[in-house]
Amino acid sequence: MDLTLSDEQRLLRESADRFVAETFTADHRKKTANDPLGFSPAIWKQFAELGWLALPIGEANGGLGGGAIEIGILMEAFGRGLVSEPYLSTVVIGAGLVAECGTEAQKQAILPKIAEGTLYLALAHSERAARFDLAHVDATAKKAADGWRLNGSKIAVLDGATANQIIVSARVANANGASGKLGLFLVPAGAPGLTLRDYARLGGGRGCSLDLTNVALPADALLGDGSDALPAVEAVVDRAVAALGAEAVGIMQTLLDTTLEYTKIRKQFGRPLSANQVIRHRLADMAMQVDEARSISLRAALMADADPLQRSRAASGAKAKIGKCARFVAEQSVQLHGAMGVTEELDIGSYFKRLLAFDTLFGGSAHHYRRHAALNGRTQA
Template sequence: MDLTLSDEQRLLRESADRFVAETFTADHRKKTANDPLGFSPAVWKQFAALGWLALPIGEAEGGLGGGAIEIGILMEAFGRGLVSDPFLSTVVLGAGLIGACGTEAQKQAILPDVAEGALYLAFAHSERAARFDLAHVDTTAAKTADGWRLNGHKIAVLDGAAANQIIVSARIANANGASGKLGLFLVPAGTPGLALRDYARLGGGRGCNLDLNDVTLPTDALLGDGSDALPAIEAVVDRAMAALGAEAVGIMQTLLDTTLEYTKIRKQFGRPLSANQVIRHRLADMAMQVDEARSMALRAALMADAEPVARGRAASGAKAKIGKCARFVAEQSVQLHGAMGVTEELDIGAYFKRLLAFDTLFGGSAHHYRRHAALSGRAHA
């Protein structure tokens, strides 16, 4: 299998690395950390001008038709710069669900605006009782004479406060009142009955919890033809986990490079730390963990369009393995920096927090080991 990047992919990586290094400085991160949105809309417009927001969107909807490999290239660069812009929530999750479930009219009404940077999306799916089970949804959608009525609660909605449209998952009630298949609904920001509690996320960015109390929506708020949306949700979340894995690899590589450089210049007893054999062994272990994580992230991206069982095994395997590798690299980096590793003078602590957030988002390593085992059982049944 040829794993080398194409000329277009190499150019994308070079331009992304250069733009992120020049734009996402420590001063920029401090400024956006105090912004209510958690990112800069002006920089988001630059993303659009560079074609990044259109990358995974189909050509028929004004996009470039890119795949998971291209998304991974961008996300790895975003990891190196600790980018907190809502790329995952708007482009990977939001636009991915619109492309998978929406009608042609819905795609044409939404996706070109996403590609141009004029529309932010969020995906509200997680609930407290679900424990990362994508099929567990207690939020309900009841059919009314004029459309739909939604009731329920959602947690950990990425960039929900910035979104113009929030895609909400809900169980559609049957004629007898019992909950049935899973549907996705477009809820505009500010809709009556929609209450939002915004908060800062660990490692950068914003999140929110949602309360939906008799939220009334028109008939066309339902995405698609009403088919069960669970398969599309699983596919988009698997793709999001592959993207997050690439972001984690970018963070881990930065921690390794920074720690290696620090051990060369930090002297103890008259010689650099890197002259100590034990330190060299630790750095070698960190490098191996980074390479293992990169391999797993690439595998998840390559399997993003495979059949559901193979795709799910690759995504969960990557999430579980990268979570373990990330914690090791982050802890070693902090320890080798000594007390400096937890000060605001260095970015080590910020990268460490982002990796902790990665390990929890969409489920930790233990959850995905169980999911991988369950999918492996299905594959051999």
């Protein structure tokens, strides 16, 4: 298999690395951390001008038709700069669900706006009792004379407070009142009956919990034709996991490079730390963990459009492995920096926090080891 990047992919990597290095400086991150939005709308507009928001959207809907590899290139660069813009929630997840489930009219109405940077989306799917089980949804949607009524609660909604529309998952009640298929509903920000509780996420960005109390929606708020949306949610979350893996690789590579440079200039007993053989071995172990994480992240991206069983195996395998690699690299980086590793003077702590947040998004390593094992016991239908 030829894994060499194409000319277009190399150009994307070079431009992304350059833009992130010049824009997402330590001063920028400190400024953004105190911003109630958690990101810069001006930079989001630049993302649109660079074509990054249109990257995974189909050409028929105003996009560039890129795939998981291109998203991975971009997300790895974002990891190096600790980018907190809502790219994952709006472009990877939100646009992905509209592309998977939406009618042609919904795609034409939503996707071009995402590509041009004028519409933010968020997915409200996780619930307290679900424990990362994507099929566990207690929120309900009942048909009414004038549309729909939504009730339920959601947690860990990425960038929900800044979204213009929130895609909410709910079980659609059957004629006899029992819960049936999973549906996705477009809920506008500020809808009566919608209550948000916004908070800062560990490592940067914003999240929220939300409650829905008899939220009234029009009939066309249902995303798609009423088919069960669970397969689409699973597919998009698997792609999001692959994208998050690439971001984690970018963070890990930065921690490795920073730590390597520090051990060259930090002296102890008249010699650089890097002259110590034990330190060299630990740096070599860190480098191996980064390379292993990069390889399995690439595998998840390559399998993003495979059949559901293979795709899910690759995504869970990557999430489980990268979670363990990331924790090792982060802990070694903090320890090799000594007391400096836990001060605000260096960015080591910020990268460490982002990796901790990565490990919990969409399930930690333990959850995905169990999911991967369960998937290995199934055969593709």
